[in-house]
Amino acid sequence: xxxxxxxxxxxxxxxxxxxxxxxxxxxxxxHSRYMTFxxxxxxxxxxxxxxxYKAEEIEKNPHVHILLGYEGEGVxxxxxxxxxKATIKEDQTLKDRFWNEKMKKWISTPEDPDYIILEIKxxxxxxxxxxxxxxxxxx
Numbered sequence: 507x508x509x510x511x512x513x514x515x516x517x518x519x520x521x522x523x524x525x526x527x528x529x530x531x532x533x534x535x536x537h538s539r540y541m542t543f544x545x546x547x548x549x550x551x552x553x554x555x556x557x558x559y560k561a562e563e564i565e566k567n568p569h570v571h572i573l574l575g576y577e578g579e580g581v582x583x584x585x586x587x588x589x590x591k592a593t594i595k596e597d598q599t600l601k602d603r604f605w606n607e608k609m610k611k612w613i614s615t616p617e618d619p620d621y622i623i624l625e626i627k628x629x630x631x632x633x634x635x636x637x638x639x640x641x642x643x644x645x
Contacts, residue, residue, distance in 0.1 A: 512643050513548070516631050519575040519586050520545040526574035528552065528624075530563035530592075536571070537563060543574060544604055548645065550588070550626040551595075553604050555612060557620050564592045570626060576635075584636040590628040597623070 507515070520543075529538040539560065541552045550572065554560060564570070568591045575585030598616070600623045605616035613621040631643040 523575040529571040531567045555620045587632040589630045590626045595623040
């Protein structure tokens, strides 16, 4: 698969898959949780609150690992493994862009001062279970 074909396939999976796991590091140990992800090209965004362990963990160590795409329909479902660096964003434009009413359970409004966006810039993306050996997209 050419680099462009690989990038296109990864982009397709990111566009179709919104829920995945985000792993951070705390005390030299992994800590994973399910998150909702949005993407712009290969950059991922996930809304959260400042008052969470993940925000604290990312401030200490920005390296994260994300799994997206496996839908559980069979052993061969394609998915991506993403290693990257997360940054906490408080830009109101981003907060407005990713806000939705379902978030009211945790965040009252898009203007809530605790509402932040995690921006994840991938360093490596591995395409898994897509008709053969895993393929790696280096960024």
